Amino acid sequence: MNKVIILLSLLFSSFIANGDILKDFDSLGKNKVLLENAQALFPEKKIEIVQERIVDRNWRHEFSPDYEVVSNGDNPYFHSQKLGFNYQLHINPYWSVGLKYQYNFNWLTEEGDRIIEDGRAKQDAIYRDDPNSREKPDPFIPELNWAQENYLAFVNWYPIYGKFKFLNSGIVHFDLYTHLAAGQIKLRYNNSDLYQFGIGTGLWWSQHITSRIEYKFSTYKTELYKDQSSIQTGNLSLSVGYLL
Structure with missing residues (x-):
């Protein structure tokens, strides 16, 4: 319990000594001061600080x-x-x-243009040569x-x-x-x-x-x-x- 109180006191004093942390807490690197002080107090423990989301997205x-x-x-x-x-x-x-x-x-696409234009040209040529060509298969035109x-x-x-x-x-x-x-x-x-x-x-x-x-x-x-x-x-x- 004493260690927790000491850690909280240390963190609070860090905030007072580093006013720019409170002023711009969402910048990169400012958490480093808190992390270094906490790490020095408990070198045997791995300590990480994860900041909450800054942009409010509730409702x-x-x-x-x-x-x-x-x-x-x-x-x-x-x-x-x-x-x-x-x-x-x-x-x-x-x-x-x-x-x-x-x-x-x-x-x-270029391929689509080419196939359709080629098919229409062949179709026009068939109709021109044989008016009854509707009974015959049409050249390929993709649907x-x-x-x-x-x-x-x-x-x-x-x-x-x-x-x-x-x-x-x-x-x-x-x-x-x-x-x-x-x-x-x-x-x-x-x-x-x-x-x-x-x-x-x-x-x-x-x-x-x-x-x-x-x-x-x-x-x-x-x-x-x-x-x-x-x-x-x-x-x-x-x-x-x-x-x-």
Whole structure:
């Protein structure tokens, strides 16, 4: 008990002697004074100081637009990107739940352009040479069932947090988290359930400004000519948000 009292007294005196610790406790390296004094008192023990999260995330609301690059699995014919908007309710520093809407932008790859233009040119030549060619097989033109928009409900779990110094201009706090989501996706020819799981990093630049980097795996069903197939994609997203 006496050792505990001595340790608390020593820590308190360190705070008094080092006013800048109280003034800017969320900077890097200031915990070193406390750690050295505590270690000197009990050299036989391993002592660590873990600071609590500085940014309050108890019952706070986060709003953020996002940009997402999509890998379309094995489809070589088109690229996809998404623009979206997120709402998150931070229940506490460890859990948040939210809603997401995203709109897709799709365009053909060079391979997709080449195959489709080549197919159309051959088709035009056949129709020109033989007006009755509709009874014959058409040249290959792939049917593209790309995504148009999606809606998701999600939950994030934040088990790991820390901080780092950014370009000698300030301290940035961060969390590493896991992401689970479920919702609906609208494609060109059908709708499907959509599921996601992934990991992310949340950067807390101040009590209000946030940014996120996420990598997610998505899965959904696509339909062509009544045939269903499962699509898996890898998605990289970036967002900047505001905490209320």
